[in-house]
Amino acid sequence: MKNKFQRYISYTAVIIMLIWHAVLSAQQQQPQRFPRPEFEGGYVFPERQYPDQRGPIWEYVDVAVLVIALSITSWMVIKKRSRKGILLMSVFSLAYFGFYRQGCICAIGSVQNISLALFSKDYAIPLSVLMFFMVPLLFALLFGRVFCASVCPMGAIQELTGFRQVRVPVWLNSTLSAIPFVYLGLAVLFSATGSDFIICRYDPFVGIFRREAPYTMVIFGSLLLITGIFVNRPYCRYLCPHGVLQRIFSSFSVRHLKISPDECKSCRLCESGCPYDAILRSDAVREDEQVSKPFNGSLPYLLIVPVLAAGLGILMYNLSPVLSGASADVRLAREIKLERDKGIKATSKAATAFLESGKTEDSLYAEEARITGRFRKGAPWVGIFLGLSLGIGLFRFTIRNIRTEYEPDRGRCYSCGKCFKFCPVKAKTQ
Amino acid sequence: MESKEDKFSTRREFVKTAGRLAAIIPLAAIPVVLSKKEKVRGYVWQIDPMKCTACEQCRTNCIMTPSAVKCTNANPMCGYCDFCPGYLRQGAKKYSTAAEDQLCPTGAITRRFVEEPYFEYTIDEKLCDGCSKCVKGCGDFGNGSLYLQIMHNLCQNCNQCAIARKCPSDAVIRVPASRPYIRKDEGAENRAKVARMMKVRPPFHKWDFPPDIELSQSC
Numbered sequence: 001m002k003n004k005f006q007r008y009i010s011y012t013a014v015i016i017m018l019i020w021h022a023v024l025s026a027q028q029q030q031p032q033r034f035p036r037p038e039f040e041g042g043y044v045f046p047e048r049q050y051p052d053q054r055g056p057i058w059e060y061v062d063v064a065v066l067v068i069a070l071s072i073t074s075w076m077v078i079k080k081r082s083r084k085g086i087l088l089m090s091v092f093s094l095a096y097f098g099f100y101r102q103g104c105i106c107a108i109g110s111v112q113n114i115s116l117a118l119f120s121k122d123y124a125i126p127l128s129v130l131m132f133f134m135v136p137l138l139f140a141l142l143f144g145r146v147f148c149a150s151v152c153p154m155g156a157i158q159e160l161t162g163f164r165q166v167r168v169p170v171w172l173n174s175t176l177s178a179i180p181f182v183y184l185g186l187a188v189l190f191s192a193t194g195s196d197f198i199i200c201r202y203d204p205f206v207g208i209f210r211r212e213a214p215y216t217m218v219i220f221g222s223l224l225l226i227t228g229i230f231v232n233r234p235y236c237r238y239l240c241p242h243g244v245l246q247r248i249f250s251s252f253s254v255r256h257l258k259i260s261p262d263e264c265k266s267c268r269l270c271e272s273g274c275p276y277d278a279i280l281r282s283d284a285v286r287e288d289e290q291v292s293k294p295f296n297g298s299l300p301y302l303l304i305v306p307v308l309a310a311g312l313g314i315l316m317y318n319l320s321p322v323l324s325g326a327s328a329d330v331r332l333a334r335e336i337k338l339e340r341d342k343g344i345k346a347t348s349k350a351a352t353a354f355l356e357s358g359k360t361e362d363s364l365y366a367e368e369a370r371i372t373g374r375f376r377k378g379a380p381w382v383g384i385f386l387g388l389s390l391g392i393g394l395f396r397f398t399i400r401n402i403r404t405e406y407e408p409d410r411g412r413c414y415s416c417g418k419c420f421k422f423c424p425v426k427a428k429t430q
Numbered sequence: 431m432e433s434k435e436d437k438f439s440t441r442r443e444f445v446k447t448a449g450r451l452a453a454i455i456p457l458a459a460i461p462v463v464l465s466k467k468e469k470v471r472g473y474v475w476q477i478d479p480m481k482c483t484a485c486e487q488c489r490t491n492c493i494m495t496p497s498a499v500k501c502t503n504a505n506p507m508c509g510y511c512d513f514c515p516g517y518l519r520q521g522a523k524k525y526s527t528a529a530e531d532q533l534c535p536t537g538a539i540t541r542r543f544v545e546e547p548y549f550e551y552t553i554d555e556k557l558c559d560g561c562s563k564c565v566k567g568c569g570d571f572g573n574g575s576l577y578l579q580i581m582h583n584l585c586q587n588c589n590q591c592a593i594a595r596k597c598p599s600d601a602v603i604r605v606p607a608s609r610p611y612i613r614k615d616e617g618a619e620n621r622a623k624v625a626r627m628m629k630v631r632p633p634f635h636k637w638d639f640p641p642d643i644e645l646s647q648s649c
Contacts, residue, residue: 033509033571034511034572034573036507036509037509037510037548039545040545045505045506046550046552048503050581050610050611050613051583053474053582053587053610104586104587104588109589112589114460114464117464118460118463124464124467125464125472126607129472130460130464133460134457134460137453137457141450141453141454141457191589196590197590200588212493212494214493248453249453252446252449252453349598350598352598353483353598353599
């Protein structure tokens with residue numbers, strides 16, 4: 001009897017284990033509370049169509065439209081000198097890139113995708129986004145800011161609504177013009193660390209293009225448009241981060257819009273023609289003026305550039321813990337740490353969800369340290385960029401520029417062509 | 431005077447040429463650096479149904495109104511129940527198609543008799559606003575065949591999805607555009623692949639996807 005039991009015990013154990021395994025594996029599967037029905041009438045499951053994105057061909061259509069629009073605008077600005085043509089292109093861009101493509105895909109925001117793709121090994125961008133970043137800058141290097149003139153939908157909507165022209169005092173204009181540099185620096189920093197895309201979040205006109213948006217966005221956009229009626233192009237001048245790149249590239253442009261179709265007579269008529277103060281006055285050497293050697297006396301001021309770069313680099317490095325708060329993971333880690341230290345129960349939705357998710361706090365803190373480390377590495381470079389731009393901007397005040405004719409400031413000129421009609425010189429017929 | 435002006439103009443020309451070179455070098459370098467990466471059609475946002483807790487954030491946080499998030503029914507998983515916990519309001523008097531008995535606030539679920547005792551449920555996407563009430567009902571009391579997906583004909587593919595920022599369970603993730611849906615009713619093999627993708631992914635990255643995993647093009 002005992003032998004018999006011993007003989008079967010191993011079999012029994014195996015069977016029990018098999019049943020146990022079956023129960024366990026059944027539990028791990030998706031809970032199928034109700035069995036799949038067995039249809040007798042020949043019912044077939046309906047085929048569900050999952051709609052795809054717009055096909056990739058359309059992205060290249062967008063790129064082609066961009067290149068064609070830029071080419072036509074360059075031709076209008078430099079060869080035809082037609083303000084009407086530029087306005088017509090604005091209407092087209094506003095309709096196509098604005099209302100039809102709804103403000104996305106956009107060159108202004110693409111700088112974030114580029115910087116994230118450059119600094120994150122897991123994120124890559126399609127060719128069309130790369131083209132939307134590169135092509136406008138390439139055109140800026142060749143022909144000036146023709147993209148701003150009438151291809152950018154944000155520029156176009158402001159160009160078409162700028163009815164009056166109120167001059168902004170020079171000191172205010174120059175001070176406010178520093179904002180885009182900071183905006184660009186922060187946008188690149190936040191996107192390179194994978195924390196946030198601030199250009200998209202605070203885009204003022206995308207709500208108008210889509211005709212739906214959070215009310216804050218609508219109010220911000222409308223206020224900018226109303227301001228733009230009097231102070232033309234407020235977004236381009238005092239906010240647009242892509243404009244900074246355009247400004248830098250355009251200052252070295254190969255060809256650029258000219259105010260006068262022929263020889264400038266320095267008649268001063270165009271002085272009041274530019275609402276952006278982008279006309280550099282003719283400033284020839286007077287009879288009694290002794291022009292010293294170039295850079296003579298201004299070289300010591302060049303020292304301000306490295307000093308400012310170093311100072312702002314150090315400042316940004318010290319600010320990096322504050323800036324890293326832009327990342328949701330860092331905020332969550334700090335919240336959890338604070339709650340742990342003070343012995344408070346989780347209050348926010350994110351913290352509750354984290355505590356329920358079963359992830360360890362150490363992994364969260366490690367992630368926080370990783371992101372903060374990236375901010376530590378990136379922030380000083382943003383500071384150096386800001387210091388260099390500010391330093392070079394200040395240093396340029398010390399240089400005596402000799403100009404024998406009125407010419408546009410290549411960095412600030414939007415190539416909008418408003419000054420054409422103020423010039424009394426007619427082009428020589430060939 | 432002449433020579434001085436010449437000096438000025440040559441200096442200006444020099445600065446300009448140097449600036450042009452300095453501008454074109456990074457511009458040329460960016461595509462070279464980026465081309466070393468794998469070729470992708472980009473990424474799109476999608477809801478991982480395994481992580482979704484049907485918290486109703488999708489309805490209000492999407493920049494689109496109504497939301498680009500829609501409910502979808504995985505028919506092979508559906509029990510075709512007469513008493514559907516995703517279709518009927520809890521405590522409904524009758525199992526009927528009357529509006530007061532329906533759970534869906536917009537009446538987006540249509541019920542069709544197949545054969546005794548089975549009913550087919552389909553979602554009218556034009557009416558659905560992604561409130562996920564039915565998803566919760568089906569998940570809590572049914573087979574969990576109703577689940578939320580971001581519909582890519584409506585999604586604007588924002589750089590930072592407004593829902594992802596608010597999603598408490600990090601269920602809104604970036605997926606490769608070549609495989610834009612995470613379907614519950616796919617074959618077991620595909621589902622295992624999805625599960626493996628989810629497992630390998632580091633926990634807090636909303637876009638990190640291991641590039642080495644070969645994704646099937648089946649959907």
